[in-house]
Amino acid sequence: MTPQKSDTTAIPFYRDERILKIIAQIVSTVVIFGFLIWAVINFLKAADARNMELSFGFLKEAAGFPISNPPIDYEPSMTYGRAFIVGLVNTLLISGVGIVTATIVGTLVALARLSSNWLLSRMALVFIEFHRNIPLLVLLFIWYFVVFSFVPPVKESLVWPGPIFINKRGVYISWPRLTDSGSTFLVLSIIGIIAAIILYIILRKRRKNTGKNTYYTPISIGLILIFSVAGWFLSGGSPFQMDIPFLKGFNYQGGLRLTPEFAGMYLSLSLYTAAFIAEVVRGGIQAVNKGQIEAARAVGLNQMQVLSLVVMPQALRIIIPPMISQYLNLTKNSSLALAIGFQEVFAVGKTTINQAGRAVPVFALIMITYLSLSLLTSFILNIYNRRIQFVVR
């Protein structure tokens, strides 16, 4: 062997991957940070020139703008901070009910799409293709400006069983409200539910470990029943009172009022997302191997058991990740409510900017809110997802 020069001298430095990497590292750092610093310097200059205030102090000032039908106490004399919280509650409210409705409707549509009845399956397809190919904003305008324009005025309200009154001012639903003695019932029921959950987990674990049937489902349901019945009697037999809307002057009073803005946003948002969820659910169910179903049948499981013990656990594994992103989309899409004047987080922020200036802090607040909502949702659902993936494996 003739002694050779070491490799490092054989390769010129501009072809040595190790050196190139360090150079790339330095260059990318300089470029990215340089760009960020440049933007911040520009921003500080602009802020200085326009005398902008960047603090969040304005949150303590009086807002001065009204919010129609606030979900929590709110008066225009309250602060911007309070207004922002009202907006946040509105966002959470519409996302929450939207997610529940979209999931139920989406699953039903998916099942209809998989039905052996050609007509039903086609109808589901029409529902899906209709909603998936029209922008949400157009759907929203159709619901709010077109469908709701056919709703009668207050004096000629539509009355649906419930009773539910529908008129131009909104939807008024009879709603059970707690009476003075009702809190006993509520507290006892909650204790019952918590106790039932704990017992359910313990007994289920024992069942798993020992293999003996511990009847965990009937026992926990019974526990909830016992506690709520006890609470019912302790509260004098009437924990709730139906709050029925009634016509007073030019408007309905009492009951649960949904504004037309809320109803329009809620309907368009849930139906739009339901179409996407239907496709997700259908994809998940269809992805379950046919052999699995046949094997389950062969073992002697009935239709219900096949669905709940074999198909759904496997389908859920596929369904949940895209479902999470649909839920997040729904939450973010609720910001479109701005276009029809439903006062959720973004709309409140927009009004604040118009009134108080302070575009930068308000935007920071809005972005942080949405980001934490997104991160929180995906965090919680990811935990659930991991559990499901693990159990089924």
Added chain:
Amino acid sequence: MAIKEMEQDIVRPPQPPGLVKWIKENLFSSVFNSILTVLLFPTILYLLYLVIIWVLFGANWKAVSQFPLLFAIGQYPRDQIWRVGFVFSGFMFMLGISWGRWSGLLRSIALAAGSFLLLIAVLPVQNPQLDMTMRIYLGSTILITLVGYLIGNKTRLKNAFIIAGWFVIPIVGVVLLAGFENSERIPVVHTTLWGGLLVTFLLAAGGIVLSFPLGVALAFGRRSSLPVVSGFSTVFIEGIRGVPLVTLLFMFSIILALFLPVESRIDRLVRALMAVTVFSAAYSAENIRGGLQAVPLGQIEAAKALGMGNFKTTVFIVLPQALRAVLPAIAGQFIALFKDTTLVVIIGINDFLGIGRSIINSDPEFVQMRTEVYIFMAVVYWIFSYMMSLASRRIESTMGIESNL
């Protein structure tokens, strides 16, 4: 004779079921299904009847039929309309050439667009905006498309020129539409006057073309071994995916100016385009990253073993396989982008939806016709995004990708 007998012996493939059998299997397979069919069938017929009656007799389409140009190009000055026409013809010409060269999907698009133009050109209605000049223009655009077809099909024009043409036409088009300062012939047309489908297409096409490379870059950035690059890409992607598009649109239209030098001014249509692009890029990046992860490591090792460098491996081995794997997701993202362009209405840009809304609000008479206007707009959006999803399905099937949707 012998041949005839042999033919009879051939086992025929199972014939498609007859109508009666089909109905029995698909509509009356069980008691429950039969009840469902009996209930659904009259309901559907009745609803269809109501819709048809309304469309033909009940609805008043005046608010839609009176303003075809407004819906198409918004407030673009009518004496400068030849510029839009010129750009549109240019696109149709390129479409014709590509149809002649590659056929396939392009053929369907060209035929659909051509027959639509023909339909409008010969529409037997009196409309002040659909005068003889307009009809002749539409007819000649069809001719231009056909000429393009012949050029693409019969001549040996290099493919590179055709692709270059697709890059040149949009750039020339936007410059021409915007106009030049100090020019008599081609004065500046400010983007506040642009509107209608023109803006919708501009935002959608611009967003798709610009967001794709940005998305690829971000996807590689996130997988990069350089911590600064991957950190920046991750924060960028997650930050943008975590907030609604409306927020970004407002950010770009209100706050962006603060982060740029004082003297710089960006047109508001461009700012909207930037917001849409950045938003779509973040989502595309995640799709593409999924595709990159799906490329087997062996492919990269094999490429390295053949002596391909990093760049060649990425461009010729990794990227094609990754993009092929996630094509359905990317196509879905582009359709979503097309629908999302409607949000620019909220920051006051008159796209197709915005024009419809301003027509409704312009006259109390048209407020009464808002149902017709909104339905018309919904149908137009539906047709375009449905065609996009059909096109993506067709590309998928020609590439042999099984879509699970």
